[in-house]
Amino acid sequence: MIYTCYEMALDCRADRAEGWSHFIREYVPVIQKLVAHYFAERADDRGWMESLVVALRQPESSLFQTLEPAPERWFVAELRQQLLAAADGLDGGKSPEIEIDLEALGAALEPLTVVEKQTTWLETMRYAPEETGVLLRMEPRTVEKIREKAAERIRGSMDNWRRSVLTDNGRQLGRAAAAAHTKDCLSAKAFLDVLDGRMTWRGREELERHVTACWHCIDHFCRMAEVVEVLRGVTPLSEPEAERFRQVLGVAGQAKPAWKRWFGKASGAV
Ligand SMILES: [Zn+2]
Structure with missing residues (x-):
């Protein structure tokens, strides 16, 4: 019972807690990695990081629309684009001293x-x-x-x-x-x-x-x-960190693990 990136996208689009919990656990680490690369000076700024994740929490975003043909990589490519756009929005996008188009x-x-x-x-x-x-x-x-x-x-x-x-x-x-x-x-x-x-x-x-x-x-x-x-080598967020981001995003507590849902259905118990 693997909960895929594609299922996450469907759940986020429907604004379900399970989708956002998965997004936080699996993709906040990706966001952190990208922030460390593009905004190294912001890497320790928790408030800024949280604002960024809040800016990305949009069920109607194109981020959760099309995921073919390589769902996870397509998703992360789009996440990267939206992350940088959100950062521009927060920082007001300064022009460089010497410009080249x-x-x-x-x-x-x-x-x-x-x-x-x-x-x-x-x-x-x-x-x-x-x-x-x-x-x-x-x-x-x-x-x-x-x-x-x-x-x-x-x-x-x-x-x-x-x-x-x-x-x-x-x-x-x-x-x-x-x-x-x-x-x-x-x-x-x-x-x-x-x-x-x-x-x-x-x-x-x-x-x-x-x-x-x-x-x-x-x-x-x-x-x-x-x-x-x-x-490569990105690891899921620790549970206390994930909980912090769930609170920031207003996502209800940990969703039931997939195996429990499956077991619940199979046995008739919930
Ligand atoms: Zn071309």
């Missing part, structure tokens, strides 16, 4: 390969060379070399430049890339097939040609790689 970045990096663009894009997502090496299965030294090359091109295309320009503009660039969806864009499934080793870019020139020129797909691929890594 997606068009200018795309023009500067136009001759780079797909992998080089992904490597550079992960810098906007705040991944250091070592972490990027894990996400893209690449030597950190190779990551550094690619980033040097990309930085030179970007520097050459701007009046003002600083080393942190990609990280500083990460949120704006991420929003712009997410909005730049086209009818030819690849599905999450295609990217997961690549990440799971069921498909390679080789021999798929038409796909590669699209992705090379599409920052929506570069971003989407990097985010799916991130999801795979974030889910």
Whole structure:
């Protein structure tokens, strides 16, 4: 009797306590991991963290609508997007001192390969060379070399430049890339097939040609790689922590474990 992510989504959509309890136990740890990465300075701010989780508690949210074809990974990918949007909402989204938009970045990096663009894009997502090496299965030294090359091109295309320009503009660039969806864009499934080793870019020139020129797909691929890594080794929230978040979200106490419900039905007792 496994209670799946898909069932959780149905329960959250119907605003049932069981769904929210599962969300808290299994996915607050994912939120904590993402907060530690994107908002390290906020990682110990309990009030901010709670406000974030409250902002995500919306039964009508698209987060709980479509979960095919890979329910949990699709869900976490969407959770990540909504989490960052909620954080922007709380913090008011400051503009960086030196701005670069997606068009200018795309023009500067136009001759780079797909992998080089992904490597550079992960810098906007705040991944250091070592972490990027894990996400893209690449030597950190190779990551550094690619980033040097990309930085030179970007520097050459701007009046003002600083080393942190990609990280500083990460949120704006991420929003712009997410909005730049086209009818030819690849599905999450295609990217997961690549990440799971069921498909390679080789021999798929038409796909590669699209992705090379599409920052929506570069971003989407990097985010799916991130999801795979974030889910690795994440452990459920401890019971006292889960109870704290249930109180914050106004979710009734622990739902009956699935086996008890099943046993109750089978024996006629409740
Ligand atoms: Zn695309």
